[in-house]
Amino acid sequence: MSARDPEDIVALRAASDVLGIDALLSDQERAARDRVRAFVEAEIRPHIADWFARGHFPVELARAFGELGVLGMNLDGYGCPGRSAVEYGLASLELEAGDSSLRTFVSVHGSLAMGSIHRWGSEEQKKEWLPRMAAGEVIGSFGLTEPGAGSDPSSMKTFARRDGAGKDTDDWVLTGSKRWIGLASVAQLTVVWAQTDDGVRGFIVPTDAPGLHITALEPKLSMRASIETELHFDDVRLPASALLPGARGLRGPFSALNEARYGIAWGVLGAARDSYEVALRYALTREQFDRPLAGFQLTQQKLVNMVVELQKGALLALHLGRLKDAGEITPAQISLGKLSNVRESLAIAREARTILGGNGVLLEHSPTRHAANLESVRTYGGTDEVHTLILGEHLTGIGAFR
Numbered sequence: 001m002s003a004r005d006p007e008d009i010v011a012l013r014a015a016s017d018v019l020g021i022d023a024l025l026s027d028q029e030r031a032a033r034d035r036v037r038a039f040v041e042a043e044i045r046p047h048i049a050d051w052f053a054r055g056h057f058p059v060e061l062a063r064a065f066g067e068l069g070v071l072g073m074n075l076d077g078y079g080c081p082g083r084s085a086v087e088y089g090l091a092s093l094e095l096e097a098g099d100s101s102l103r104t105f106v107s108v109h110g111s112l113a114m115g116s117i118h119r120w121g122s123e124e125q126k127k128e129w130l131p132r133m134a135a136g137e138v139i140g141s142f143g144l145t146e147p148g149a150g151s152d153p154s155s156m157k158t159f160a161r162r163d164g165a166g167k168d169t170d171d172w173v174l175t176g177s178k179r180w181i182g183l184a185s186v187a188q189l190t191v192v193w194a195q196t197d198d199g200v201r202g203f204i205v206p207t208d209a210p211g212l213h214i215t216a217l218e219p220k221l222s223m224r225a226s227i228e229t230e231l232h233f234d235d236v237r238l239p240a241s242a243l244l245p246g247a248r249g250l251r252g253p254f255s256a257l258n259e260a261r262y263g264i265a266w267g268v269l270g271a272a273r274d275s276y277e278v279a280l281r282y283a284l285t286r287e288q289f290d291r292p293l294a295g296f297q298l299t300q301q302k303l304v305n306m307v308v309e310l311q312k313g314a315l316l317a318l319h320l321g322r323l324k325d326a327g328e329i330t331p332a333q334i335s336l337g338k339l340s341n342v343r344e345s346l347a348i349a350r351e352a353r354t355i356l357g358g359n360g361v362l363l364e365h366s367p368t369r370h371a372a373n374l375e376s377v378r379t380y381g382g383t384d385e386v387h388t389l390i391l392g393e394h395l396t397g398i399g400a401f402r
Helices: 006-016 027-044 048-054 061-068 085-098 100-120 123-134 251-285 297-325 331-361 367-379 384-396
Strands: 140-143 159-163 171-182 189-196 199-206 212-216 228-238
Touching (some): 006 251, 048 367, 085 100, 085 251, 085 297, 100 140, 100 171, 100 199, 100 251, 140 171, 171 189, 171 199, 199 251, 251 367, 297 331, 331 384
Antiparallel strands (some): 212 228
C-alpha cells in the first residue's frame, strides 16, 4: 500500500465510517467537502512539512482560499459565499486535516474579523471591506486577547477615548496592547476591542495606522505555519467611522468567538482523522515480529479507540451544524463541542504517534505536528477550564468564574 494511494485512502475511510455518517450528508454538502479536500491534497499537503519546519505562512493562500470560497463561507451578501453551517464545518475539517494553521487562518479572517464586521458593522463598512475580504484581497485579524487578559477579556486594559470635541470630526485615540493576535503582520486591518467610557466597543483599525506597532511572537513550538503577533497602540488615532456601531459590551467579541469555536469543533476532527489514517497505513505496512503492526491486539485496540472517538466527534459536530443551520444553537452547546472534540483529537494525535514508534517524531509523518498544533487550539477560543465553567453555569445556574 502506497503512502497516499487515492484508492486505498477511499477504502480506509469507508471502513472507518462505521456508523455511516457520510450518508447523513446531502450531495451538496459532500460536494463542498470534496472540493476543499482536493484543494488540501494538491496545494497544502505537499508543502506543509516544509512550511512548518521553516515557520512560514504562505500568504499567497489568501487569494486561493477566496477562490475556493471558504472565506466568510457561511456569511450572506457582500460577496460572501453564503454556504450552510454544515458546509463550513466540513470545509474546516478538511483544511485542518492539512494543518491547524491553515484552518486557523480561515477562522480568524472569516469568522472573527469578517464575522464581526458582518454582524456589527455599518452598511458602509460592510460594503467597503467584506467583498475584498471574501476574495482574499484584504486580510483581516482580530484583537481581543491582551498580555494580562486572556480568559478574562472583561479585564482588558486597551482603551479608546474620544478626541475631537469642537472639530469637524469626532476621533478616537487608542492605547494599550493585544497579544496572540493571528495574522496581524500580514493583514491590512484588525478588528480591535477596547474599553471606552461607554463600555467595550469594536474598531476597524488599519494595520499601517501611525502609532500601531506589530511584533511577531517567535519562536513557537506550535502552529508554526501560522503568524501570531503582539500589538501595541501608542495613541493610534482613528476616525469616527472606524467604530463598529452595532457592538456594545462583550457580546460583540463573544458572538465572534462562538462562530470561531463552532468551526474549531469541526476542524480538529481533520487533524485527528489525518493522524489516525497515517497511523493505520503505517500499521498495515510496517512489519515487526514477522507480521504487520496492524495484526497485533494492542495496535488494533489503539486504532479502534481512535475511530470510536472520531465517529462520536463527527456526530457531535454534525448535530451542532444542523442546530446552527436551524438557528437553534446555544453557546453552551458550542462549548461542549469545542471542549470535547479538541480534547479527544489531541488524544488521538498523541496515540497515533505511538503506533509510528520513533519514526513518529519525524516531520514526514503528521501526528506529532498535529499534536503540537492542537496544544494551541486547545487554548485559543477558550481553554478547557473556560468551557467547563460555561457548561457548569449552564447546568447549575451558578457562575463560577469569580
